[in-house]
Amino acid sequence: MNLHEYQAKAIFARYGIPTPSGMVVTSPQDAYDTARELEREVVIKAQVLCKGRGKAGGIRLARTADQVRQMTEAVLALTINGLPVHKVLVEQSADIHQEFYLGIHNDRAVEQPVITAATGGIGMSISASRQTGKLAREVIDPLLGLQDYQVRHLLVSLELPRPLWKPFGQIAHQLYRCFDENDALRAEIDPLALTRSGQFVALDGTLIVDDSALFRHPELADMRDLHAETPQEMRARALGLSYVPLDGEIGCVVNGAGLGMAVMDMLRAAAVRLGAPSVSLANFIDIGGGARADKVIAAAQIVTSQVGVRALLVSIFGGITRCDEVAHGVLQAINALHLHMPIVVRLAGTRAEQGRALLAAADLPNVQSVTSLTEATESAVRAVQENAQNGVAAQA
Amino acid sequence: MAWLPKRETRVLVQGISGREGAYHTEQMLAYGTQIVAGVTPGKGGEWLFARIPIFDSVREARHATGATVSVMFVPPRAAVDALYEAISAQLDLVVCITENIPVRDMLYVKRLLALSRTRLLGPSSPGLIVPDQIKLGIIPSQIVTSGSVGIVSRSSTLLYEVAEALSARGIGQRACIGLGGDTVSGTHFVDVLEFFEDDPYTERVVLIGEIGGVGEEQAARFIRERMTKPVVAYIVGKYSPKNQRMGHAGAIIEGEIGGYAEKAEALRQAGARLAESPEAIARLLA
Numbered sequence: 001m002n003l004h005e006y007q008a009k010a011i012f013a014r015y016g017i018p019t020p021s022g023m024v025v026t027s028p029q030d031a032y033d034t035a036r037e038l039e040r041e042v043v044i045k046a047q048v049l050c051k052g053r054g055k056a057g058g059i060r061l062a063r064t065a066d067q068v069r070q071m072t073e074a075v076l077a078l079t080i081n082g083l084p085v086h087k088v089l090v091e092q093s094a095d096i097h098q099e100f101y102l103g104i105h106n107d108r109a110v111e112q113p114v115i116t117a118a119t120g121g122i123g124m125s126i127s128a129s130r131q132t133g134k135l136a137r138e139v140i141d142p143l144l145g146l147q148d149y150q151v152r153h154l155l156v157s158l159e160l161p162r163p164l165w166k167p168f169g170q171i172a173h174q175l176y177r178c179f180d181e182n183d184a185l186r187a188e189i190d191p192l193a194l195t196r197s198g199q200f201v202a203l204d205g206t207l208i209v210d211d212s213a214l215f216r217h218p219e220l221a222d223m224r225d226l227h228a229e230t231p232q233e234m235r236a237r238a239l240g241l242s243y244v245p246l247d248g249e250i251g252c253v254v255n256g257a258g259l260g261m262a263v264m265d266m267l268r269a270a271a272v273r274l275g276a277p278s279v280s281l282a283n284f285i286d287i288g289g290g291a292r293a294d295k296v297i298a299a300a301q302i303v304t305s306q307v308g309v310r311a312l313l314v315s316i317f318g319g320i321t322r323c324d325e326v327a328h329g330v331l332q333a334i335n336a337l338h339l340h341m342p343i344v345v346r347l348a349g350t351r352a353e354q355g356r357a358l359l360a361a362a363d364l365p366n367v368q369s370v371t372s373l374t375e376a377t378e379s380a381v382r383a384v385q386e387n388a389q390n391g392v393a394a395q396a
Numbered sequence: 397m398a399w400l401p402k403r404e405t406r407v408l409v410q411g412i413s414g415r416e417g418a419y420h421t422e423q424m425l426a427y428g429t430q431i432v433a434g435v436t437p438g439k440g441g442e443w444l445f446a447r448i449p450i451f452d453s454v455r456e457a458r459h460a461t462g463a464t465v466s467v468m469f470v471p472p473r474a475a476v477d478a479l480y481e482a483i484s485a486q487l488d489l490v491v492c493i494t495e496n497i498p499v500r501d502m503l504y505v506k507r508l509l510a511l512s513r514t515r516l517l518g519p520s521s522p523g524l525i526v527p528d529q530i531k532l533g534i535i536p537s538q539i540v541t542s543g544s545v546g547i548v549s550r551s552s553t554l555l556y557e558v559a560e561a562l563s564a565r566g567i568g569q570r571a572c573i574g575l576g577g578d579t580v581s582g583t584h585f586v587d588v589l590e591f592f593e594d595d596p597y598t599e600r601v602v603l604i605g606e607i608g609g610v611g612e613e614q615a616a617r618f619i620r621e622r623m624t625k626p627v628v629a630y631i632v633g634k635y636s637p638k639n640q641r642m643g644h645a646g647a648i649i650e651g652e653i654g655g656y657a658e659k660a661e662a663l664r665q666a667g668a669r670l671a672e673s674p675e676a677i678a679r680l681l682a
Contacts, residue, residue, distance in 0.1 A: 258551020
């Protein structure tokens with residue numbers, strides 16, 4: 001789970017990491033009131049969970065409280081990468097002398113946390129001179145935690161002046177504690193600014209928390225921004241199903257994420273072979289092992305409700321899952337959801353023949369039952385192609 | 397490294413009293429796996445199916461029955477404790493079926509594993525099966541046949557797909573091993589490739605990988621430097637968008653790390669044959 005900047009900074013502050021004074025607001029008037037209590041210029045930052053806020057006009061600098069009000073109104077009216085801005089962070093600006101990057105993440109190769117420090121912000125929001133900057137990494141043994149000597153390695157590599165060692169080192173330790181105690185997958189300060197008056201301050205922050213660990217952090221679980229989720233994502237999460245949104249036109253139900261990716265790849269290849277290279281998956285949902293008919297119905301509802309979905313592809317390999325149960329689910333879903341779109345069902349493994357027999361007996365014109373993945377993906381592409389031609393014919 | 401269990405291997409099941417634990421214990425027994433004990437804290441002294449004794453701790457179970465391997469169905473919140481317990485009881489192998497174990501817990505488990513004699517397969521693993529000998533976990537037994545192809549996969553369902561496709565074409569398997577799709581795993585491709593390379597009963601190897609992490613790249617290096625047996629590789633996630641988790645916790649391209657092209661290219665250059673679909677694997681092996 002990705003936290004908003006204002007949430008990440010509030011958590012950083014609890015660990016003693018200096019952050020600019022400010023407040024998150026939802027109205028221009030609150031922004032105005034906040035700005036009147038701040039000194040210096042004020043930064044207004046859209047709180048949306050995506051990259052490219054700056055480019056989209058979601059980060060602005062205001063000189064007066066009146067400007068703050070106007071700009072907040074403008075920022076609250078923005079939609080950035082499809083996400084409407086509901087909250088704005090109003091913050092005191094910093095008089096920046098130098099920028100740093102400080103981040104901790106779990107490294108896949110060593111399977112331990114790694115702390116990275118660099119001169120110049122290296123993140124997306126502030127792409128300072130990364131090439132010319134210095135960069136240092138230390139692998140942290142989780143049994144020991146971040147050690148002082150490791151922090152000294154970073155300081156020396158960055159050629160930080162000695163008077164800055166103590167405050168910088170303190171922030172590194174605070175960030176590691178924050179990372180560790182909150183089950184973070186990633187904690188970043190980018191940029192960590194050194195002001196002209198010689199103070200460090202975290203100007204922007206990222207905190208990604210492990211979804212699997214939220215059971216022991218109810219306060220973090222409550223921070224989830226429900227506005228940032230689509231109805232499909234919300235429903236899938238409520239049902240404990242793993243849902244992957246993509247941007248094509250074929251909704252897909254699978255059992256197993258690996259199978260979902262295999263279908264995604266094979267469908268693209270089939271689309272190219274059949275001369276419709278733009279056809280691709282709209283999403284896939286993993287119903288897991290041993291799913292019953294009701295889960296299949298819920299999954300079909302989620303994937304077909306995504307805007308732009310024109311066909312449904314169900315691909316199941318029955319191990320614990322019984323294919324006849326899946327077939328029942330598909331037939332019930334067609335009834336309950338009034339699905340008229342083309343549906344391709346590929347059943348293999350446990351009780352696949354019984355499942356296929358059920359589909360054949362139902363004898364529905366929009367349902368095609370196939371046995372191989374190649375057939376399944378090709379049939380789904382053809383269904384979308386034909387559907388498109390029929391649509392054109394109907395309009396003419 | 398002869399860590400692959402055999403017909404005679406004595407096995408205990410952690411979390412044997414739960415619905416999943418009991419169901420799969422029955423399936424494993426039906427396959428002939430020597431399940432000699434169960435562990436469920438608070439249920440010591442009870443019996444499952446009137447033939448498997450249940451103990452309160454792994455240590456007791458091990459002492460009483462001589463079990464050296466555990467299959468774990470413990471829920472995620474209790475999993476880290478159960479893993480510590482299995483490691484401290486010095487088991488040879490723990491097969492962890494549990495999904496959604498917090499990453500931080502696994503970071504600690506990994507460090508303890510490095511200091512111990514225990515091998516961990518998983519978490520989120522379907523387990524392993526040595527056809528006609530032993531099944532540890534939840535791999536459906538009807539899809540495998542005995543033979544000389546070693547299969548190792550991050551994805552469970554693709555492991556099943558490929559095993560069945562091979563069986564259907566008369567290509568039997570030496571062992572089918574599921575690594576699980578998490579970001580932190582006990583066993584990686586390289587560990588299994590090393591076993592297959594040294595194992596006299598394995599003739600050819602199928603590696604089923606996916607985007608995310610560097611396991612496939614490490615496997616490619618191992619294949620190039622050490623392997624003499626032919627490898628067919630299949631990697632999924634070619635069209636995955638960056639920074640999106642593709643259903644498995646570990647299936648995510650993070651910045652420049654974990655993309656399809658690098659993995660496929662590394663494996664190709666190492667001499668592996670690349671399949672474009674599960675169905676193509678049998679053709680490439682034939």
